[in-house]
Amino acid sequence: MTKHxxxxxxxxxxxxxxxxxxxRLWMVEQLESGERCVCELVDGLELDFSTVSKHLLVLKNAGVxxxxxxxxxxxxxxxxxxxxxxxxxxxxVIKGEGEGF
Amino acid sequence: MTKHxxxxxxxxxxxxxxxxxxxRLWMVEQLESGERCVCELVDGLELDFSTVSKHLLVLKNAGVxxxxxxxxxxxxxxxxxxxxxxxxxxxxVIKGEGEGF
DNA sequence: CAATCATTTGGTTATTATGCCAAAAAACAA
DNA sequence: TTGTTTTTTGGCATAATAACCAAATGATTG
Incomplete structure (x- = not known):
């Protein structure tokens, strides 16, 4: 495998x-129907504000x-x-349909 | 969020x-062009046989x-x-094209 | 059966990820 | 300015991952 x-x-x-x-996946799915502020995402998840903020940073750094x-x-x-x-x-995959798509 | x-x-x-x-991603990409034995995958990666075997187990358990x-x-x-x-x-995403697809 | 080859399993250690709390920032309101 | 709201940052404890080595398993060959 090359470096590239x-x-x-x-x-x-x-x-x-x-x-x-x-x-993070849940948040991404929420964003499918439009933007959300952090507070709305915190309400949906049962996590600390700081935790949600850090998850959002991960998504942002990944370019998502x-x-x-x-x-x-x-x-x-x-x-x-x-x-x-x-x-x-x-x-x-979850439904075990295999061979799909 | 419901339990389901x-x-x-x-x-x-x-x-x-x-x-x-x-x-694991590399292995999945290799499998695009057909099945491979463990030894072939070990050759491509610079990892121990046992490590590769465990990675394959993860992919198998996920149904991939x-x-x-x-x-x-x-x-x-x-x-x-x-x-x-x-x-x-x-x-x-990597190319930063955003808005894509 | 003994030896060998391909793979998996068990155990250990190092690194990374996750979640909370407390405190810092940033924007606005009084 | 002082206080309030919203979000981020830093620090720390705990849990989950990943890698290696050594040993075990399973199939085949001599």
């Missing part, structure tokens, strides 16, 4: 890791979401909606 | 976590790959090829 291939692999992995946590501060609130939005298409495939 | 929603989320997360490691023992060798194959479609989206 390793770099590409690491970059892909970073995105996947960002999505690979229930709280964008943040926009307006007044006292920070609104997060989905930068790359295609990540959710994938979930249909994942659902196929 | 949590269960679904955990199942999706399991698949994503399985893919979210460079060695299937194993088939034939003679002394165990062949792994991709159960759900659609996981690779997703990588096009991930590549869009």
């Amino acid at each position: 291939e390793k770099t590409v692999l690491a970059a892909k992995t970073k995105v996947l890791k960002a999505l690979a946590h229930p709280a 979401v964008a943040d926009d501060k307006r007044g006292k609130q920070v609104f997060y939005s989905l930068k790359v909606p295609c990540v959710l298409n994938f979930m249909h495939c994942v659902e196929a | 929603e949590k269960t679904v989320l955990a199942a999706k997360t399991k698949v994503l976590k399985a893919l979210a490691h460079p060695a 790959v299937a194993d088939d023992k034939r003679g002394k060798q165990v062949f792994y194959s991709l159960k759900v090829p659609c996981v690779l479609n997703f990588m096009h989206c991930v590549e869009a």
Whole structure:
């Protein structure tokens, strides 16, 4: 494996890791229907404000979401909606349909 | 969030976590062009046989790959090829194309 | 059966991730 | 300015991952 291939692999992995946590995946799914402020996400999850904030940072660093501060609130939005298409495939895995898609 | 929603989320997360490691993702990509025995995957990665074997177990438990023992060798194959479609989206994230797909 | 090859399992250690609390910032209101 | 609201940051304890080595298993060959 070349150095470049390793770099590409690491970059892909970073995105996947960002999505690979229930709280983060839930937030990404919420953002499918539009932006949300941090407080709305905290309400949905049963986690500390600081914890949610850190999860959002992980998603942001991976390039999955964008943040926009307006007044006292920070609104997060989905930068790359295609990540959710994938979930249909994942659902196929879950249902054990195999060979799908 | 209902108990059922949590269960679904955990199942999706399991698949994503399985893919979210460079060695495992690399192996999945290799399997795109057909089954491979463990030894072939060990050759490509610079990892111990036992480490590769454990990574394959993670992928198997997540439902992403299937194993088939034939003679002394165990062949792994991709159960759900659609996981690779997703990588096009991930590549869009990496390139910072945003808004893609 | 003994020896060998391919793979898995068990155990240990190092690194990374997660969650909470407390405190700092940033924007606004009084 | 002082206080209030919203979010982020720092620190710490605990849990989950990942890698290696050594040993065990399973299938085949001599």
